Amino acid sequence: MVTIKDVAKLAGVSPSTVSRVIKDHEGISTPTKKRVKKIMEEIGYTPNITARNLVTNRANTIGLVIKSGVHEVNLNPFYSEVNLGVSKACRENGFSTLTTSASNDDSLLTEVKELIGSKQVDGFILLYSRMDDPIAHFLNTEGFPYVVIGKNIFGNNDITHVDNDNVQSAYAITELLIRKGYSEIVMVVDNDVFAVAKDRIKGFEVAMETFGLSERGRVVKCEDEGESIRHMLESLFRNGRPQALLTLDGVLNSRILSYLYQLEIRIPSDVATATFSDSLLTKLASPPQTTVDIFPQTLGREAGEEIIMLIKDPNRSKKNITVPTRIIERQSTQGGS
Template identity: 30%
Template sequence: MATIKDVARLAGVSPSTASRALHNSSLISAATKEKIWAAMKELDYSPNFAAQNLANREANIVGVIFPPREISVGNDPFFVQVIQGIEAFCSARSYLVSVATAPTVDELIHNIEIMIKQGSITKFIFAYSKADDPVRDYVSAQPGVRYVVIGTPPQGHDHVMYVNNDNITAGSDATAFLMRKGYRHLAYVSTNLQEFVQNDRYLGYQRTMRAAGCEPVAVQLSNGADRFHDQTTFAHFLNRNPQVDAFVVCDDITGLHVQNMLKSLRRDTREYGMIGFNNSVFAETANPTMTSVEIFPRFLGNEAAVLVMDSPEKEKQKLGLNSSMVVVPHKIVERNSSRG
C-alpha cells in the first residue's frame, strides 16, 4: 500500500509538501498540487482519514444537508444525482461525504451539531434553500464553518456562496413551451412554496401567463405525504377551474402524482398537457411520458463541492468559476405529455 512518502518521491517533493497539498494548503502552488494529486492517483494512494483528522482537528469530510422531510429525500433522484456530483469532486481531493437528514428541523440541527462538535466537520453543502431556515441559521452561527447553498440565497445573505439554476427563467420557459404547443389555461402545481426553487419557478410561470394575458392559477399538494388530502384538494381545484388544460409542475415526482390523481378521478391524462422539472426517471416512466426541464443536478453538486473545498485558482478558472456564485443552465426535454 502506497504511503505519503511514496507519493512525495514520485512527485519529486518532500513528504511535508505532499502532506500540505493533501490538505489543500495555500502555501503550495497550484502547479505543485496538480503534480502531487496526479502522483496520488497513479499510486492509488488512500490517506488515513482518522489520523489526519486527529492531527488537524478538522475532518476530511464534507457534510451534505438535506431538507427536513417526513418522506425520505433518498427517494428523490434529484438529491441522489446531487450527491453523485459532490462525491465525484470530493473523492478526487481525498475527502469523504457525510449526509445529514432528518424528518424534523430540530432533529436535523441535532445531527449537524454532532457532525461539527464530534466529527470536526467544517465544510457543508445545503442541498436546498428556503426562507427563514433555522438549520441554515444554526450553521451560519458556528465559528470556522464554511458552507455553500444549492439554490437561491435568502435576501440579506449576499455573502453566501451558492450554486443555482435560473429557476425564474426556467419556470417562464416551461410555461411558454406549453403555450407554443397550444395550451392556454395552465395551472402551477407546487408542494412547498417556502422552498425558493419552487417559488422561483412559480414566479416565472406567473410572468409568462400575465404577459400572454392569461390568469395564473395554482394548487399546492403534499407530494404524496397525505394522499387523501391531496386527492380531495386536487378534485376541488379541478371543479373550481374546469378550464385548466395543462400543468406546470414543480418537479417530476409531483407530476407523476398529478397523473395518478387524474386517473383516480377518471380523467384522461392525455387531455392535459404537463411539464415537470429535473428530467428524472419519473418523467421517463410516467404515462404519458413527461416533458421535463433538465437542470443538471450532478453539475450543481460538483460546482458546490468546488466552492466549499476552496480549490486552487487554476481549478476554479478551468471550471469557469470567478466568484462565489455559479448559475447552471437548463434545457427542456420534450416527451409525450406536451404533444396534445
Template identity: 45%
Template sequence: MAVTIKDVAKKAQVAPSTVSRVIADHPKITQETKDKVRKVMEELGYHPNLLARNLVKKSSQTIGIVMKESSKHSVYDPFFPAALKGMSDLLHERNYSISLSTGETNEEIYGDVVKMVQGKNVDGIIMLYSRDDDPVLQHLLKQDFPFVMIGKPTTHINQIMYVDNDNVKAARNVTEYLLSIGHRRIAYVGGDPAFEVHKDRQQGYTEALTMAGIQEKTIFQAMITKESGEEVVEALLKMENRPTAIITTDELMSMSILSSLYAKGLRVPDDISLTSFMDSLISELSSPPLTTVDIQPFQLGYEAAKTLIDLLENPDMMKRNILVPTSIVERQSCKKITINKELL
C-alpha cells in the first residue's frame, strides 16, 4: 500500500497540513520541524505527488529553455553547458525543472515554443540569444508570456528583461589589449550579424581601432565550421599586409582557425596572435593556451533564471536588466611585437 501524508504525519507526530507545508517548503515552518518531517518521509519512502500539487497551484514548475540554433549544434558550443549549469543550479534551488527546445531548424524551434506556451507546459521561458526579426520573441510578446533573454534585445527594449555582457566594451577591451602589446593590423572574425551579440562585438572592435587612429579594419563574418575557419585563413594569407593578430568571437571558431594556421605552417603566437571570447577548458587546454575574454556564462545563466523566477513570483515587478562583467584571461596565444618588426 502506498504511503500517504497521513502516515508521515502520524509517525512525525504533526498534523497532515504541516507535512504539506514542509513539502511546499513554507517559510513559517521551523527548520527543526522540516528536518524531522523530511527524515520520516525518507524512512517511509514517501514521495510527494508533484503533478497533483502543480495542478492545484496551476503551475508546471518547469522553465523552458530556447536555444539559438539546433539542439545538435548547441551541445557542442561551450557556452551552452556552462550557461545551463548556472540556470539549473538556481532552478534546482527554487524547485523548478527544465524543458529544452529540441528543434533542428528555426521553424521547429518556433514550433517548440508555441507548444510550450499554448500547452502551458512551462511557467516561463529563457531565450539564450537575441536576434533580429525573431518570431519566437514576437510570439512571446504577443502572448504576454513571462520570459527573460540572455542578450540585449534589438526591439522592445523597455518591455523585455534581459541579462547580458557589455559586448561593445568587451570587444573594445580585447582590441585595446592587442594594441597595447604592439599590434596594429588586427583582424576580426565574428558570427552572424543578425545576432545582437555579434553586432555589438564588431562595434567594439571598430571603435577601438578608430580611437587608436587606425582606419584599416579587417572583418570576417563566418559560420562556425571547420571549412569557414579554413576560408578565413586562406583569405588572410592572400593579404599583402597580413594581420599580426586575430580576434575571434567564438571559442570553436578560434580552434578551427588555430588548426588551419598550423596546417599552413604558421604558429601561434610566433607568426600570428589569436584571441577569443568564452573561457572554458577548450581554451585552457589548447596548444598554445588561448588568451580569451571571460564572459562568465555560468553567471549569465544563473542571473537569467533568478530574474525569471522573480518575475513569476511578482509579475508587476519593475523591469530590470543585468550586465555581467567580463575580464581578459591572458595566456600564451598572444605575443608582444614592435612596430619595426610588424612592418618588415
C-alpha cells in the first residue's frame, strides 16, 4: 500500500510537507505543490479524505443547486457540461461535488438546509440567477459561501457571478438571422422568470428594433408540454408563417424540431431554426443547428475555482466574470435570401 512517506521520499520532501500540499497550504510554493501532486498521481497515492476532513473540519465538497421546476435535468447537456467543468476544478483542488435539485422552491430550500446542517458541503454553486430567490436569500442570511452561474441582477459586489453576456449574444444571433434575409422571426421560450431568459429576450427585441423589424418579430411563450408546443407551432404557421424560429435553449429547440417534422415543416427551406447552448443535441440534429456556443464547461470551471478560493479565504474579493460566446453557423439557417 502506497503511503504518504513513499510520496515524500520520491519528492525529496518531508511527510509533513506532503500533508500540507494535500491541504493546499499557502506556505508551500507552487512548484513544490506541482511536483508532489505529480508524484502522487504517478504512484497512485490517494489521500485519506475522511481523516483530512476531521482535521480541517471541511467536507471538501461543493453543492451544485439546479433551479427548481426544470424538467429533464439529466437530459439537458448544459447541466452535465457545467458539472464537468466544476468537477475538473474540484478534482484539482481535492474537492468533490454533490448535485441537488427539486421540483419546487420549498423542497429545494429544505435540501440545502439539510446539507448545511449535516455539514456535507462547504459551499454552493447556484446554476441560475433570478429575483426573490429563496435559496440565495437563505445563503445570504446564513453567511454561507456561494457563487452564482448567472447574471448579477442586483448590481452589488457581495457575490461572485460567472455568466455570459446573454443580451449581446441574443442580439448577435438575431442580427445574423436578419442579415441572412430573415425578417419574420419568432423567439420561442418556455420560461421568462430566470435572468438568462429575460436577457436573451431583451437582446432579441433590441436587435429587431435596431433593424426596424419590431413589428415583424415577436416572443411566444409555450408550456413545457408536448401538446402545448405542437398547438403553438400549428397556430404560428396557420396565422402567418414565420421565416425563422429562435429558441431559448437546445432542449427546447430539439422538441421544436420534433414537432416541425411531424407537421411536415422542413428546415431550412420552410423555416430557419437557431438556438443557444451548443451540444450534441444541436450538432447531431437533422439538420445541424446554428447555435450560440456559451462554453458551459468554462462557466463551470470558473465557478468551481472561485467557490474553492472563497472557502479557503472568506474575505476574498467578489467579482463578476464574463465568459465570451461565439456563433456556430450550420445548415439550419442556410435558407435565407
